Amino acid sequence: MNHPTLRQLIDASEGVTKADRVIRGGQLVNVCTGEIYPADVAVTGDRIAATGDVSAYVGPDTEFVDASGKYLTPGLIDGHLHLECSKLSVTMFADAVVRYGTTSVVSGLDQFLVVAGLDGVREALREAEAGPMKIFWGAPFKTPYTLPETTVGFTFGPDEHAETQGWADCFGVWETVAEFVLNRDEKVLRALELAHRNRLPVFGCAPMAAPTTINALSAAGVRLDHESYTAEEALQKLRAGMSLLIRESSVAHFMNENVRTVTEFGAQSRRVGFCTDDMHVADILREGHLDKLVRMAIAAGVRPVEAIQMATLNCAEMYRIDHLVGSLTPGRYADVLIIDSPESFQVEQVFARGKLVARDGRGTEAPHAPERSAALSPAFRVKPLTGESIGVAAEGDEARVLVVEMDRTVPFVRQGVELTLPVVDGTVRADPAQDALYVTVSERYGKNGGGTVTAMINGFGLRSGAIASSAAPDDNNIVCVGADRADMALAVNHLAEQGGGQVVVDGGEIREFLPLPVAGIVADLAPEEMAAAEDRLEAAARALGCALPSAFGYLIFLEITAIPEYAVTDLGVVNYRTQDVVDIVRPAN
Template sequence: MERTIANLKEMIRAGRGIIPADTVVKGGNLVNVMTSEIYPADVAIYKDMIAAVGDVSDYTGPGTKIIDAEGKYLVPGLIDGHIHSECSKLSITSFAKAVVPCGTTSMISGLDEYISVSGLEGLKEVLAEVKQSPLKVFWGAPYKTPYTIPESTVSFNFTKEVHEEVQQWPECFGVWETVREFLQEEDENTLGAIEQAFKNRLPVFGCAPMARGNDLNGYLCGGVRLDHESYDHEEVVEKMRKGMHMLIRESSVTHFLAENIRAVTEVNPYMARRVSFCTDDVTATDVLEKGHLDNVVRLAIAAGVEPMTAIQMGTINSAEAYRIDHLVGSISPGRIADILLVDSPEEFHVETVITNGQLVAQNKKLTYDLKAPERSTVLKSELKCQKTTKADFEYRVDMINGTADVLAMDVQGPFVRKRRDVVLNVEDGIILPDPEQDVALVSVLERFGRNGNRSLAFCSGWNLKRGAMASSAAPDDNNLIVMGVNPEDMSLAVNYLIEQGGGQVVVADGEIIEFLPLPVGGIASDEEPEVIAAQEKKLNKAAQDLGSTLPEPLMYMFFLPITAIPDYAITDVGPVDYTNLTTFDPVIKLNEQ
């Protein structure tokens, strides 16, 4: 939606009805999110822009295309306020095929997983891919990479000097996902990114799970505008009372809406106008079976939110929070023509999708064949790590036989890991994992050829009884992560991913059970969403056949390197105590026999 003097003249004439509309959406009921009204109105579209709303008879010419919306409700395109689309394992093109038919026409993203594996070169290719897609991405430049304390390894380090360049790009709409601890620790690169944002009048997006009291005050004094991560509705209320825009997250593994929406339904309904939605991390399976932002709107309505309010949360509220409401978020003259035809505000089933003025989806499918671009070597996957052996996944200590008191990272939800003290057997100088006690080994291997780091620690909560599983997609660093109770199977899983150039794999008894290739940077695929969803189910079943009781065993595993939520995580530099912002030794005490 570039504007020059020449095309501004053209757009103004289209708005005045001097130039006829390309398309008119006729006979629908407008859901006006600006005024909280619903009334009959037609919509005139010129190129990618809404030219007029209401009586548009003056805008119809002999070549104007008519879209019949009789009996339907016209809703602005939905905006996902915070998402790592890469976690779906779908490329931008494939992700658009999944979510646009659900009514998601815009998303705010740092595209940071692509940056972690391919730097600015890869990012530019993805941004070019976005321009060929019906899905708009309002890109926020990551506050820094890596996101970890202590600093782990990625292929490209996003610094304050990088911000001086990229914040000038037309694609940049803010600073992405600024983690609280980096402000609290006064990290120079993070503060430099915010300094540039203030100079460029760009908003700073936040990530402050469990931030309350003085820590929250300090965070806000760092200039952060909004947050997408609260663990209960009291946290939402405090953040909103202190001036933040709040995004309620409902992802495939963190179902926060039911709890966080209580800030609106129980505490103060007037808070609703500054609340919006995001999905953060979704699977292809979830989107195909439940929907995307449309499902979140329906969940909010079911939780007691008025349909108009829920639709505002999915549209204009997000646009205003991110300062993009002059472009998207409402069906208004001068905005981009992103329009949904839905059955009713109450049921909210999306039947037709118009993006950038073009009809692109009907009945949950795109109306045309969207092709992924040819991939350059920048985004073709190569895992630059050495092959492993069984010995690489044996935890060796200076004692022949006995027991070891060990700290295992115990998963309690996809991101929260707590301390669990266990006693494990030591045989021939090796601490053994113990499936009966639900204790597995986990390792992260640096895969960009920068230093060859490898870590090893213990974890609980997966209930693996045999075998191993591994993934080269593991936000936010996307190093190679492997978990198992058999070092030989762990080595086989890692070596297979190295040979295949990335993906996800489940191994048992020396055999490859299931494998999903991820050829785009080792984190995504250009396959159809249905193909990825089918393979997701196979991988999860294979992991569950090994004993796992988690709903998404591989997704829970690949979140282990995320350090931004207390208490524990693991990266290529070692197991991390995030409360104290340091690595730790998981062996507490050795007890010689």
């Protein structure tokens, strides 16, 4: 994409170069001042040239857009997003969210990174440049994120930071997990020191953080955080000098809790923004994206203009990208929403980079994904799995076993429960009557032989069959939960053979399968097709007995070690507190 020079920006904003387009007749929501007043918007190329009385900017070829009776706001900014968790490629995800007014996202593209390396990240950024949604990339603080380190396709450390922090596309350090700072991880500290020298902001990830942890992170230069589980925790982070991102995702619902920092505790809203983190496409199409969060904040008692600031300028300022996006002001990208009113915030038209890209909830052009390189089509090197190889070794006829227990409220949070389970032929067996099932993680990269580890899990409720996914942050190894070992082996082997996806197996048959051929984690499917596939997968899982709010929404996060108490990785069951792999078979009394 050709970016305007400084001279061209000045010429456009002085009226020397005439506007390509004028959006006229609307009420402008000025997020810089908090005012709403009549103003037109002149657009030259992909930037805003002027607002207000723009008659001096009109030329013979200027196109006019009528916004009479409507309101104009900046495009919305998602402050923290793993877009790969939607299972849509960059092009298709943009088609899903731009229609609802999201024109910019901040992302580490970390799932592309751990699978396809820097070539995969570059390819995703080029893909975004060609579309209506901008990606402001943060270099992941380190990969893998896990403690202890698990197996990924590409590791990222200080040497990679030395390279990528110099990229024009790099806007900070992404998702710095608190434990690595508290552990004084030498590689992470070097990356943060490099960011400080380069004057790049550091983005945090500190769930359930104690006051001492928050103080340490603030001292380390962590500028913002998106992982507050209570309003009190969120307020403590604000008081310690951080900015706050309120998260409302498909599986983690914290808007109504954390907005209390503003509506009840009286914190200033100007250092508060919004993010979605992880979204299911079906939820986006049913409820909207960031526009939904604006409406939720207003319903909770936030003034409409403040809620719009939280979705635009606030986020831009905390990431230091407000010279590019976040307001309808000269020189910024011409990302303009035409809405019905600030109070109801229904997005009617979306302009991104100066062009009309969506109207009445639909894109103006069908999305077309680019050709994929070999970097985004890596082979799966999983050792073929048999049902007999699934299990946890134990002696006797029964064993006391630490079983990972799902939290039905928040899928990232997993406790542990000890259950007595049968032992047959030296292997702990599942007991669906106690909802004690097998869970496996199969290493996909072939670095450790492509082997599989087994643990036990509670909460999925499967009476038979198995569900599996190769899209599974933070490592994207194949994770599988099941009641039947043969079905689990079929599920894992099928995903490896097909180059990735999500699958439901029962009775030795594939009941549902969603291919994810791009890096084994996303697909070039239209959002409506992906939503239909998600619904079919969830229905098939429910038919096996799963009563969780989202079978696959809970499944894919089992490998995350950064949140209490237990995770399951290709190393085994990891204890968050001790940060090591634990023996789940308890000693006999």
